[in-house]
Amino acid sequence: MTLLTDTRARLGAIGAWLPSAPLQPPPDVERAATRRLAGLGYRSVWSGEGPGGREVFAAFGDLLATVPDVVLGTGIANVWSRPGRTAEKGGATLAHAHPGRFVLGVGIGHAFQAAKYGEDYRPVDRMRAYLAEMDAAAAESPAPVAFPRVLAAVGPKMLELSRDHADGAHPFAQPVSHTPYAREILGPDKLLIPQQTVLLGSREDARASVRRSVALSRAHHVKAYLAGWKRLGYTEADIDGPSDRFVDDLVLWGDAGTIAKRLDELLDAGADHVLLTPSATSFESTVDILAELAPAVVR
């Protein structure tokens, strides 16, 4: 089997994306949650690395060893944290130790993160060079067990890079209309693994959640998200309203059955595997909501 078909088979349709910093719990709580989600039928569990939390390869070395039988993905390993060759070695180490259970999501992070490391923020160029560094390290000493790498991609150039120099894309915080857009650019033979916010509740609850996300993106000047939303046809008024259309596309809300139906639409629109993140204020409630959703959404 190729890496693509093998990864698709292992991932199935639905996974969970857990918040890291600042909600990341102690290791034993995170291990127990990951074990619980795997038991509930989530086929993968993802978490990420912002500056300010655990180093992702060390943390995943622990999680992969202590929680069996579930795929773990980094959403994302941050480019600013280590050179490309170290990311390649980290991924190779995890894949070798836990064959078929690791997906490396790599992300360029945000301008404010680059600024912390005193570096310029030229996302596409920097990512291209980073992937070349990874490839050079892999050419020197190939990974004994292949592992897929996907890029945190929103805009067309990063999606093209995901298609041409990676195994696919892992878009974060995008409306459902991003999935057909991304699939169009990626073509059929690449992985598309979007993270998707879900909310058990009303449209007004969802609107409040979207309002918080928009405020956060504006506060941190996350241009990729703001520009990406506009590229997909949402106006300033949609975003700042936020309008019903924008709310409905950014957050899957309702009861578990409604959310499951909308996940079907997302999978039909070209997603390989959708990662659910409940809109919640604590790690514990995040996991509890995923448990409540599980009977309706996992398949």
Added chain:
Amino acid sequence: MSVGIWRFFDGAPIGAVRETAAEVEELGFDALWFGEYAGRDAFTQAALILAATSRLTVATGIARFDRRAPITAEAATRALGEAYPGRFVAGLGGHFPGARPIPAMREYLAGMDEAELPALPPPSPRPRRLIAALGPRALALAAERADGAHPYFVPPEHTAVARERLGPGKYLAVEQAVILDASPEAAREAAREHVDLYVRQAPHHQANLRRLGFTDADLADGGSDRLVDALVATGEQAAAARIQAHLDAGADHVCVQVLARTAKSYRRLADLLP
């Protein structure tokens, strides 16, 4: 007496790494140290060894400075210290391509100290941070900005100097190469091969050996007999005596790299220790 095992795992299958770790723990050694060279990422490998054992201290010897940003090294150290309380030691070292080593090392350690990790407070106990320090300025920096030093490829005379430079409160974990079989020809060859690798390729080791009184002649052609004997203890009794000599000279811990290793080497080494 605190004694551990030091080795490279590059090229070893993962299963062999886990089995070795389990054996080292089972035999009662206090720690397992491994280097980061061309192979696995050091902190990732540390995590998998920690997960494969239950009491053993796992130490990077060393995690290379050029492989990750200081904040990343600190975030990895805290993550492992948090997940495996009291069982991880962060040994750090290596080169900074194109930079003056001591200022660059100082900057890196400051970067770790100043790392903004609001979601990851230092775990308790805080993992020891050791520096691969050989010369006087590196040892002074290890005393100032770390919990101690992890000198590699050094005789007990260096350990005495290192203890003096570090002061009494710092941790000194010294690597020592040994060959357990005293079959003179084969042992000499394996020892010389090990010494040759470093005296030929590593200017910082050459400088360190000169500071200890070895001459150009000692360093030529893969190392004089005197140099090889100073760096590699050959035979079981010599190995035991050399470990004790480091401890007597001020080492807190000796991590032993067994050359010409066989499947029984670690058990034999364990049997030598009190």
